[in-house]
Amino acid sequence: MTLRKTLAAYFLPTRRLIGIEDGPLQHGGRLGGAQWVVPRAHCQYRRLDMAAIPVRQRAAAARLALAAQLPAPGALCTVAWKDGIGHAWIWIDPPVDFAAGRRRWIAESLLAPPPLGDGARMLQLAVGVEGQVWKGGQLLASQWWPQPPDDEGWGRFLRSAGLDRATPLPAAEQFAWRAEPWGTQTHDWMAGSVEARERLAWVGAAALVALIAGWQLTALARWHFASEGLAQQLELARAEVAPVLAARERAEHAQAEAQRLRELQHGTSDYEMMSQVVAALPEGVQLASWRREPGRLVAVVNGGDGDPRTFVSAFVRQPPLNEVAAVPAGTGMQLTFDLADAGAQGVP
Structure with missing residues (x-):
């Protein structure tokens, strides 16, 4: 169907x-x-x-x-x-x-x-009978009787339709209603008829399809215009950030050159050594003085509990500072790091 x-x-x-x-x-x-x-x-x-x-x-x-x-x-x-x-x-x-x-x-x-061919026929209706004459797929004549007519009445009907009145009266046909x-x-x-309702349904369906198609086309158009707008904004943003990107590229190049120069230095520098000492100090202890000597590093710190073992244990896992001696010095503590064995002598 x-x-x-x-x-x-x-x-x-x-x-x-x-x-x-x-x-x-x-x-x-x-x-x-x-x-x-x-x-x-x-x-x-x-x-x-x-x-x-x-x-x-x-x-x-x-x-x-x-x-x-x-x-x-x-x-x-x-x-x-x-x-x-x-x-x-x-x-x-x-x-x-x-x-x-x-x-x-x-x-x-x-x-x-309708009949399959031309000619006269008799239909049995709910009330009475109906005589019909069909020609070329068209109803040519119709006559109702309360009961089947006699030969004279049937002959007059046939003659009015242009047929031979001698055509015999057919038996009344039973039929079921067509859809x-x-x-x-x-x-x-x-309004209210079957065809009108069906037509309205088809118009409604077509309108719904048109609405959906229009919504899709509108969405596509909006997406197209939005894409063009974003492309223009992207071009403007690229033009604005071009100097920033160029500066960043120069900075990265300078950073790489500085790293190359740092790699030319042998051993550990004083600044790196100082940062390692400060990082390993116990909480509340501050670096007071710093002195680099051949083969060793002498630092004086203030604060802490005054126990040399606290400072020794703080650097025991911090090479090349793990060889350390702690001696009380006034109100602080003198830390002497032996760097000769660690091979960490740098350029003073």
């Missing part, structure tokens, strides 16, 4: 024969609403040949043609179009709800399946 048929099934109406209890019932879709089937016994049939009239003007021409044929002022009409031919059913005495347009209706004859009428009704596009 195609998508269109699946969607159309939801809008098929639930049909019930009007005026007859326990009559035929045709279940429709959830969104189809109700549509009353008017028995052929309550309708008159008219055939309108509008093939020579432009399509857009056919409905108006049919209304004008039928206005002069209405049997009563309150009669209702429905026209089913099929290839330029209008098939009209006139409901002679409709109830008030139908006359006011608050309920939908369809002629019983429109729900009978769709065999002709397109002019009032099908009125």
